[in-house]
Amino acid sequence: MSRRTGSTPTLATVAAEAGVSRQTVSNAVNNPGLLRADTLIRVQRAIDRLGYSPNRAARNLRTRASHLVGLRVDPAVEDSANALMDRFVHSLVESSRDAGYHVLLFTASGQPGREDSVAARPGAHHMEPVDGYDELLRSAAVDAFVVTDTYRGNPQAVWLAERGVPFVAFGRPWGDAGAQHPWVDVDGRAGVVLAVDHLAGLGHERIAWIGWQKGSWIGEDRRSGWTDRMHERGLSTSRLSARGDDTVEFGRRAAHALLDNEAPTALVCASDTLAMGVFRALAERSAIAGRDVAVIGFDDSIAAQVCTPGLTSVRQPLEQVAVEIVRSLGDLLAHKQIAEQGRILVPTLSVRASSSPG
Amino acid sequence: MSRRTGSTPTLATVAAEAGVSRQTVSNAVNNPGLLRADTLIRVQRAIDRLGYSPNRAARNLRTRASHLVGLRVDPAVEDSANALMDRFVHSLVESSRDAGYHVLLFTASGQPGREDSVAARPGAHHMEPVDGYDELLRSAAVDAFVVTDTYRGNPQAVWLAERGVPFVAFGRPWGDAGAQHPWVDVDGRAGVVLAVDHLAGLGHERIAWIGWQKGSWIGEDRRSGWTDRMHERGLSTSRLSARGDDTVEFGRRAAHALLDNEAPTALVCASDTLAMGVFRALAERSAIAGRDVAVIGFDDSIAAQVCTPGLTSVRQPLEQVAVEIVRSLGDLLAHKQIAEQGRILVPTLSVRASSSPG
DNA sequence: TGGCACCATTTGATCGATCCAGCAACCGGG
DNA sequence: CCCGGTTGCTGGATCGATCAAATGGTGCCA
Numbered sequence: 001m002s003r004r005t006g007s008t009p010t011l012a013t014v015a016a017e018a019g020v021s022r023q024t025v026s027n028a029v030n031n032p033g034l035l036r037a038d039t040l041i042r043v044q045r046a047i048d049r050l051g052y053s054p055n056r057a058a059r060n061l062r063t064r065a066s067h068l069v070g071l072r073v074d075p076a077v078e079d080s081a082n083a084l085m086d087r088f089v090h091s092l093v094e095s096s097r098d099a100g101y102h103v104l105l106f107t108a109s110g111q112p113g114r115e116d117s118v119a120a121r122p123g124a125h126h127m128e129p130v131d132g133y134d135e136l137l138r139s140a141a142v143d144a145f146v147v148t149d150t151y152r153g154n155p156q157a158v159w160l161a162e163r164g165v166p167f168v169a170f171g172r173p174w175g176d177a178g179a180q181h182p183w184v185d186v187d188g189r190a191g192v193v194l195a196v197d198h199l200a201g202l203g204h205e206r207i208a209w210i211g212w213q214k215g216s217w218i219g220e221d222r223r224s225g226w227t228d229r230m231h232e233r234g235l236s237t238s239r240l241s242a243r244g245d246d247t248v249e250f251g252r253r254a255a256h257a258l259l260d261n262e263a264p265t266a267l268v269c270a271s272d273t274l275a276m277g278v279f280r281a282l283a284e285r286s287a288i289a290g291r292d293v294a295v296i297g298f299d300d301s302i303a304a305q306v307c308t309p310g311l312t313s314v315r316q317p318l319e320q321v322a323v324e325i326v327r328s329l330g331d332l333l334a335h336k337q338i339a340e341q342g343r344i345l346v347p348t349l350s351v352r353a354s355s356s357p358g
Numbered sequence: 359m360s361r362r363t364g365s366t367p368t369l370a371t372v373a374a375e376a377g378v379s380r381q382t383v384s385n386a387v388n389n390p391g392l393l394r395a396d397t398l399i400r401v402q403r404a405i406d407r408l409g410y411s412p413n414r415a416a417r418n419l420r421t422r423a424s425h426l427v428g429l430r431v432d433p434a435v436e437d438s439a440n441a442l443m444d445r446f447v448h449s450l451v452e453s454s455r456d457a458g459y460h461v462l463l464f465t466a467s468g469q470p471g472r473e474d475s476v477a478a479r480p481g482a483h484h485m486e487p488v489d490g491y492d493e494l495l496r497s498a499a500v501d502a503f504v505v506t507d508t509y510r511g512n513p514q515a516v517w518l519a520e521r522g523v524p525f526v527a528f529g530r531p532w533g534d535a536g537a538q539h540p541w542v543d544v545d546g547r548a549g550v551v552l553a554v555d556h557l558a559g560l561g562h563e564r565i566a567w568i569g570w571q572k573g574s575w576i577g578e579d580r581r582s583g584w585t586d587r588m589h590e591r592g593l594s595t596s597r598l599s600a601r602g603d604d605t606v607e608f609g610r611r612a613a614h615a616l617l618d619n620e621a622p623t624a625l626v627c628a629s630d631t632l633a634m635g636v637f638r639a640l641a642e643r644s645a646i647a648g649r650d651v652a653v654i655g656f657d658d659s660i661a662a663q664v665c666t667p668g669l670t671s672v673r674q675p676l677e678q679v680a681v682e683i684v685r686s687l688g689d690l691l692a693h694k695q696i697a698e699q700g701r702i703l704v705p706t707l708s709v710r711a712s713s714s715p716g
Numbered sequence: 717t718g719g720c721a722c723c724a725t726t727t728g729a730t731c732g733a734t735c736c737a738g739c740a741a742c743c744g745g746g
Numbered sequence: 747c748c749c750g751g752t753t754g755c756t757g758g759a760t761c762g763a764t765c766a767a768a769t770g771g772t773g774c775c776a
Contacts, residue, residue, distance in 0.1 A: 378755075378756090379755065379756045379757070380756090380757085381755075381756065381757080382754085382755060382756080385754095385755085392753090392754075392755090393754075393755085394753085394754065394755090397754080397755085416761090418761095419760095419761050419762065419763085420760075420761050421761090422761075
């Protein structure tokens with residue numbers, strides 16, 4: 001059992017150094033309460049002296065847990081202001097660290113169209129592994145997943161749930177009342193209500209909506225904040241709604257059409273991307289957001305913060321979302337009884353010049 | 359050695375199923391060439407039938423390699439258009455997958471100021487572990503690191519190099535001629551040269567520079583593209599340069615000052631953040647980028663793409679950078695002789711309306 | 717004082733893969 | 747016909763941790 005000095009210390013090395021058994025060192029690391037105070041100190045000193053850190057691979061093998069959570073990152077769509085992942089990912093990494101986990105990134109395997117084909121038959125049994133998850137799961141590389149891609153009915157969530165894989169979703173299980181997995185979401189409807197109230201408080205009455213095509217759960221949720229609040233306030237929504245793709249170009253065209261025909265004094269958008277399109281339309285009409293027309297976006301992206309004028313936008317509490325996700329993940333992996341299956345957080349409104357000149 | 363059906367299959371399970379030994383199955387997975395053709399097929403069929411994937415933890419333990427690379431993500435600075443990490447990270451994850459690696463994210467341990475204190479004494483021996491790297495390294499959780507934070511003289515790189523940790527840097531070892539680690543970088547100077555040439559080609563002669571304080575290697579590199587090319591073209595740079603923080607507010611103030619006093623017809627900025635500040639100043643003067651003054655940024659951030667007017671910007675080939683980094687990483691971990699220690703890639707110019715109206 | 721529970725610690729087995737030495741079968745050359 | 751070399755595969759040992767069971771020592775109660 002001779003061990004060259006200089007090689008990485010192991011439990012056995014430390015045990016020899018401290019004059020105790022391997023198991024005692026293990027306990028010093030994982031269950032300090034089990035040791036007598038003086039023994040604990042002696043072992044800790046040996047650990048410090050040798051600069052020992054437990055070998056992750058060995059621990060993972062024995063405990064059947066990797067303390068890694070998988071997060072799939074999909075290609076960022078250009079021409080979209082939607083770079084909110086940055087904030088979320090960072091917060092997720094931090095929360096995970098505090099809970100003793102690390103975040104492992106992965107992508108789909110490079111065979112495009114695979115996941116979509118699964119998504120195409122929503123009711124079917126998904127025997128096909130959802131791209132990328134399967135390998136990591138079977139090889140025990142990760143303990144659990146964080147699923148963020150909740151658009152389009154979330155085939156990943158269905159597949160993972162069927163396999164009994166531990167995961168937490170960022171996003172409600174829209175339309176799937178029987179879903180059993182934990183999730184965290186942001187109340188998009190409430191965010192738009194904030195926007196409408198803010199505008200109404202400034203005296204606006206003709207407040208228009210630029211949003212996405214029907215069929216997007218998230219889009220309909222956000223839109224309902226507009227319709228409901230407008231009606232509650234006795235304001236008309238008639239002919240004041242536009243629907244299309246989530247692109248700058250559609251935002252631009254929709255703004256032109258609405259401004260040409262309906263003379264709204266304010267525009268609320270389902271995303272910052274659309275709002276940036278509105279800015280473009282306004283520039284083409286020599287108008288300025290905030291002075292001539294109020295504009296509000298959704299996501300509080302970096303673009304909203306740095307553009308001119310600053311774009312008032314609904315800000316999702318992504319940091320808090322990450323914290324809650326990690327909390328759920330911890331409960332899940334500790335097989336704790338989950339107090340609540342889902343949790344909805346409330347966004348705030350970042351007010352900038354696009355809605356309040358001066 | 360009885361094994362419940364339904365439990366995760368192991369090498370032994372597969373070996374029994376195929377009627378061979380464990381080692382043969384292992385070879386079928388890792389060195390298929392060693393097996394006789396018919397044996398290989400028999401084993402592969404057993405693998406498929408059972409849905410076997412090698413257990414990562416066991417493999418990592420035995421081979422002393424985790425096939426993970428660590429990437430530290432630091433808090434995104436708000437009020438900055440610099441969200442280029444998104445593009446880079448995604449590409450890094452993809453390239454890594456193709457090379458058989460995964461990307462593990464981590465952050466500093468939450469004790470602020472620690473890394474800075476190391477950075478503060480550039481020549482000293484860094485006995486203090488650089489925040490976050492040490493633990494992952496000693497616990498053998500990762501095989502190598504990708505270091506991106508090359509601003510401010512890169513204390514991480516120095517520390518990692520001293521410890522003999524395998525890593526590849528995104529960014530040159532500025533000012534450290536003796537550095538031995540592999541790196542990949544983008545030629546910022548050449549990017550600014552592209553910008554100056556583009557503007558000069560449009561007839562501009564009074565082209566100003568808005569950049570960072572002295573002391574930033576990257577900042578000086580980019581700036582040298584402006585000074586050198588201007589002089590090569592016989593254009594004056596006198597009083598046409600502004601220096602300050604990388605913020606929207608400084609970009610705004612600098613633009614006002616330059617436009618008030620020097621009447622430049624074009625402004626080249628060291629970052630998109632600064633360029634967004636220029637947009638703000640222009641709006642305050644009822645001027646428009648592209649029509650009244652040409653503006654060029656650096657990074658081709660999402661903000662540059664979606665703002666109005668679109669911002670012409672130097673685009674770093676981040677996807678290619680990631681590919682090169684992973685290639686170097688592979689060579690490094692395979693102990694291959696490295697052909698070249700560093701590699702510099704050339705950026706392109708994304709031309710939009712801010713420099714060419716109509 | 718015997719018996720029992722409890723505490724702090726040790727010892728051997730184990731997780732699932734790969735490394736390594738070894739074995740049988742086969743091949744060609746002298 | 748024997749021998750060294752190659753091919754194809756086997757089985758025991760091993761990586762470094764934790765689990766489960768066993769150990770010796772102590773205190774408390776009957």
